[in-house]
Amino acid sequence: xxxxxxxxxxxxLLAGFICLMIYLYRYLHIIFYPTVKRQVLQATNPxxxxxxxxxxxxxxxGIAIIFSSITLNESSGFxxxxxxxxxxxxxxxxxxxxxxxxxxxxxxxxxxxxxxxxKNKNLSYGFISMxxxxxxxxxxxxxxxxxxxxxxxLSVLWLYILVITGIAIKFYSIISKLSFNRLIVQxxxxxxxxxxxxxxGAGLLIGSCFDQEHFDISVYxxxxxxxxxxxxxxxxxxxxxxxxxxxxxxxxxQQDAERQQxxxxxxxxxxxxxxxxxTSMLVNRIHFGTIYPFF
Numbered sequence: 493x494x495x496x497x498x499x500x501x502x503x504x505l506l507a508g509f510i511c512l513m514i515y516l517y518r519y520l521h522i523i524f525y526p527t528v529k530r531q532v533l534q535a536t537n538p539x540x541x542x543x544x545x546x547x548x549x550x551x552x553x554g555i556a557i558i559f560s561s562i563t564l565n566e567s568s569g570f571x572x573x574x575x576x577x578x579x580x581x582x583x584x585x586x587x588x589x590x591x592x593x594x595x596x597x598x599x600x601x602x603x604x605x606x607x608x609x610x611k612n613k614n615l616s617y618g619f620i621s622m623x624x625x626x627x628x629x630x631x632x633x634x635x636x637x638x639x640x641x642x643x644x645x646l647s648v649l650w651l652y653i654l655v656i657t658g659i660a661i662k663f664y665s666i667i668s669k670l671s672f673n674r675l676i677v678q679x680x681x682x683x684x685x686x687x688x689x690x691x692x693g694a695g696l697l698i699g700s701c702f703d704q705e706h707f708d709i710s711v712y713x714x715x716x717x718x719x720x721x722x723x724x725x726x727x728x729x730x731x732x733x734x735x736x737x738x739x740x741x742x743x744x745x746q747q748d749a750e751r752q753q754x755x756x757x758x759x760x761x762x763x764x765x766x767x768x769x770x771t772s773m774l775v776n777r778i779h780f781g782t783i784y785p786f787f
Contacts, residue, residue, distance in 0.1 A: 509574065510559060513581050517555060520589055543609050543618030550622035551592070554629030558584045561636040580636070587650055588632045595624055598658050602673055616676055619684035620691075627695030631657060634699040638706070645709055652713060653702060656720060660694040667731065668760060669751055682757030689761020693768025697723055700772040723775050730767035738763075 706712030
């Protein structure tokens with residue numbers, strides 16, 4: 493009974509410690525977004541600016557996703573375990589914010605957070621930013637798990653997955669028929685759902701390529717690269733096949749206007765997400781045995 497009570501106390505203390513780290517995140521958030529000081533440090537009404545609400549609280553969900561990758565082994569001592577948890581927790585949050593800053597610099601290189609969120613209350617911008625935050629948190633979680641408490645491996649894998657994600661983002665403008673910059677300016681939600689489906693699918697696909705056993709880091713990185721290339725070859729086949737199976741018909745002469753409607757964005761986003769999930773299945777869930785016997 494005493495052991496059960498002690499474990500309960502440890503969990504309560506750990507919950508308080510996590511809340512303290514999330515509180516410290518508020519100030520880290522201000523470093524990357526200094527114009528949101530009032531919104532972050534004071535109580536605000538989330539209904540005043542839904543775009544800002546999506547932008548801020550999606551990062552809070554992202555931090556929770558990252559914390560789920562950190563384990564606490566109490567057998568090494570309570571204080572040592574807390575120290576390990578805090579160091580890796582702060583490191584994970586820092587890498588997450590830096591990654592998100594880099595990714596959003598790639599996605600929104602023609603736009604400014606202050607103008608689009610605080611002034612224009614752009615829901616399309618906010619929704620895309622929310623999807624980026626969730627995907628980056630998931631990929632950071634994958635890297636934290638695969639690093640297995642090694643700072644060197646963590647640094648290498650973090651840079652590696654950041655490069656692959658940046659390249660994947662650039663592919664969106666190639667495979668989508670929507671004009672990203674123009675529709676962001678128009679606050680078009682069709683773009684938000686289309687890009688959201690694409691980046692979530694790409695994140696799941698990239699994360700699955702990193703989810704494999706590794707004994708040698710160089711061999712592991714080569715295997716990840718080969719799986720990524722294989723995914724690039726298979727994904728267009730699924731996209732083309734799904735388009736043929738579920739074709740859509742746009743009115744001649746009004747294709748551009750109809751693509752800006754919400755329904756088209758949902759259709760395209762679901763198409764991207766479905767193709768990515770099926771591609772992940774073919775790349776990572778098929779294991780070939782010995783097809784030909786040895787003589």
